[in-house]
Amino acid sequence: MGKRFLLSIVVIIITFSAYAQIELNSAEKQFLQENPIIKFAITNYPPFEYADETNQFHGLTIDLINWISTQYNFRVHFSKVTIDGAQKKVHKHELDLISTFFYSKKRDRIFDFTLPIYQIPANIFIPADRTDIQNISHLENKRIALQRGDYAVDYLIQQNFDFQAVFAKDYSEAVDLLAQKRADALVGDEPVIFYHLYQKKLSDKIKKVGKPLYVADDCLGSWEGNTTLISIMNKGIRSAQRSGYFDKLQQKWLGTIISTTGNFFSIYWRVITILISIIILALIIFAILNRRLSKQVHARTLEISKANTFLKSEIAERKQAQEALSHSLKLLNALVEQSPLGISVRDKTGTLLLANQAWKKIWGIPDKEFKHQFQKRQKLQFDASDNYLGKYKDKIKKIYETGGELLIPEIDIRNNKRATAAWISQRFYSINDESENVDSIVIITEDITKAKRNELRIKESEVRYRMLYQEIRDAIILENAEEEILDANAAACELFDYPYEELITNHSYEFQPEDIQAKGIRKIYSASFTDLSETFETEILTRKGKRIAVEVTTGSFQTASGEKRILSVLHNIEDRKRREQQLRATNKELHKLKENLQKQVNAAVQELRNKDHLLIKQSRQAAMGEMIGNIAHQWRQPLSAVAAIVQDIEDAYEYDELTEEYLHSSVEKTMKQLSYMSRTIDDFRNFFKPNKEKKDFSVQKVLEDTINFVEKSFSFHNIKINLVVKQDSTINGFPNEYSQTVLNILNNSKDAIVENKINPGKINIVANINEKGQSVVSIEDNGGGIPANIIDKIFDPYFSTKEQGKGTGIGLYMAKMIIEENMKGELWVDNLQDGARFTIII
Secondary structure (H helix, E strand, O other): OHHHHHHHHHHHHHHHOOOOOOOOOHHHHHHHHHOOEEEEEEOOEOOOEEEOOOOOEEOHHHHHHHHHHHHHOOEEEEEEOOHHHHHHHHHOOOOOEEEEEEOOHHHHOOEEEOOOOEEEEEEEEEEOOOOOOOOHHHHOOOEEEEEOOOHHHHHHHHOOOOOEEEEEOOHHHHHHHHHOOOOOEEEEEHHHHHHHHHHOOOOOOEEEEEEEEEEEEEEEEEEOOOHHHHHHHHHHHHHHHHHOHHHHHHHHHHOOOOOOOOOHHHHHHHHHHHHHHHHHHHHHHHHHHHHHHHHHHHHHHHOOOOOHHHHHHHHHHHHHHHHHHHHHHHHHHHHHHOOOOEEEEEEOOOOEEEEOHHHHHHHOOOHHHHHHHHHOOOOOOOOOOOOOOHHHHHHHHHHHHHOOEEEEEEEEOOOOOOOOOOEEEEEEEEEEOOOOOEEEEEEEEEEOHHHHHHHHHHHHHHHHHHHHHHHOOOEEEEEEOOOEEEEEOHHHHHHHOOOHHHHOOOEHHHHOOHHHHHHOHHHHHHHHOOOOOEEEEEEEEOOOOOEEEEEEEEEEEEOOOOOEEEEEEEEEOHHHHHHHHHHHHHHHHHHHHHHHHHHHHHHHHHHHHHHHHHHHHHHHHHHHHHHHHHHHHHHHHHHHHHHHHHHHHHHHHHOOOOOHHHHHHHHHHHHHHHHHHHHHHHHHHHHOOOOOOOEEEEHHHHHHHHHHHHHHHHHHOOEEEEEEEOOOOEEEEOHHHHHHHHHHHHHHHHHHHHHOOOOOEEEEEEEEEOOOOOEEEEEEEOOOOOOOOOOOOOOOOOOOOOOOOOOOOOHHHHHHHHHHHHOOOEEEEEEOOOOEEEEEEO
16 A cells, blocks of 8 residues: 555656756847846845855855756856845846845836745744734834835835834844844844844844734846846746756755744645645546556557557556656655655554654654664554553544544653654644545654743743742732723732732722822823833822822733733832932031032132232242342443443543533433433333233244343353244233243243352253244253252242242242243243253243
């Protein structure tokens, strides 16, 4: 009987097999001669098509295109683009074909399509921790991650509900958007999304929900009117399907990569339907062939004496048929062996006829042992033992007797020590003979261990959630849309001072004081039906009428049946309220202290301002003393000259040599000396005259005037001042205060030179402009420098290295204040090899 079954399958395969290549017509051959290179738009759509790190293209569609190009002798060129970019480039005739393109009526208006290559289901994917989205009706007003240009965009728009599209260039980026919670859901092609989830190790963080939204025909697409190329590709697709190459591609790319978590029938219903149809058709054709063969044998027997040659021909035909049967049998075995599902066939007595590798793997049977048992025709009991079938035993027995189908969705085989699976599902199909009696049973076995373990993990998570729900310190209550309390944890019972049985018979608003009912929980619950979570403070009443301040966080969700539920978490904030009251009292005291402290600070600031005014006055007085000394040096020579002139006039008068001309000459010389002294007084007055407003002035002019004041007194100590102006600059500020700063620095250098007995003394002043356009003046001396332990203190007020009474210690302090506070510049000092250098930048 087993041989008879296999013979039926072989006949079917022979009927549906066609290995000859479908030939091109003359117009198609001419097209390929004129267009030897066909350009394809390739998207990031694994496992059907994608480019690796080296920009090499792989995938089911890529292999199919390469196979067709080999069959029809043309070359291909792949271009990596997005699906949106592919449509634009093909529409503009920049590329010839889109390799993966879903058919739709809208697209058919501007593109031509080939025969469907395969059908792709599209599903909804959401984060694993979300339960609010179960089907397409829950996508309204949600953020949906979509591949730009994908057919899913048109499909969702046709559903006439509002949603926010979050576009991605491809499905890989769309998966990232969902994983990063930048989208609430993702709508995309199931095998491609599963591929990315596996590659990115996100299978436990993102799940598929609901039934497929649609199943789309995936084709090759070209611009409207490119019918010859479409015809060529259609013939290539049919050739691949008839030769069996397409089945090998599907096994290679889809049989090992895509993991299916649904039940067997929902996923493989097409395969099952085709298999049953083939088997039924095989029986019919076998009966026809058998009857026809009987007639032929009878006719040949009657004519054997007349046509010996004809008999030889008949023998040859039978031999050819046997060879075809043998070849088809090999193909059938290859198909069964490569299936990821466990497939086994038994006759009606339960004897195992055949089983594929997947079946052996599930039950842990090595090939050697299986062949031994098979040869002995023993009845292996793995598929029908009492150990695991239990309540299904009678139903299975009925199938063996009367036929039919049976699905066992879940079977625990953990007690089977040899089996590699822990849980399986099985589907039984009966195959009847010509008399409609049971001939054999096909059993499809699927390993559902992974799905079952995921289910157990979910149940464990529910237990942990329930434990957390009961042990958390905050009160939690669950209500319906009418605010009836449906559930509450132990903390809620303790907060409201009610037993659980009484608490869940009340409404939440019954626990609110009457004076705040209008603005308490009820108001917020109305808002919670907008699916927004809110937090607010209110008060509740306990069973004994005690008011307790609570912080409430509330939000709503929908059950699987569409009913609204409100979940609220109440946190007792009585202690926090008391602390807030104490804090307000403390803040009030601090405010008073702040006011008193502010008064003290204002008084201290005023005192500091008075001291600053005193410092400025002292600085000017000290500078005035220095300037008077300088003026004395300036006047000494002209006074001596005037005294000599007067003496000469007296001598001339005594010796009667005083003529009018001599007197006039002497008076003129005297007036020149007096005029010089007068200018000195004017310069002295202008120097100490404060500037009221800022004005532009020449740095070189101020330096020259300042040097003129002190040059005589410095010469007295044999100190030479050298001024080098590399580039003059005009700055905005107070020229007299700037001059006072330079004077203070020069006096500091003079004191150092005199104190260290440097002879001759030397002071170099260099004026220039830096790269920022600022005026830079450096004053260098050879006075021996400033000790390292005090160099950071010389700009402090009242700091002086001179003896008591010989220095105020405010000169350099005022210089620092003038440059940095009044003129917003910089002043610093550093030591050189034999002296100090002061630098002024404005």
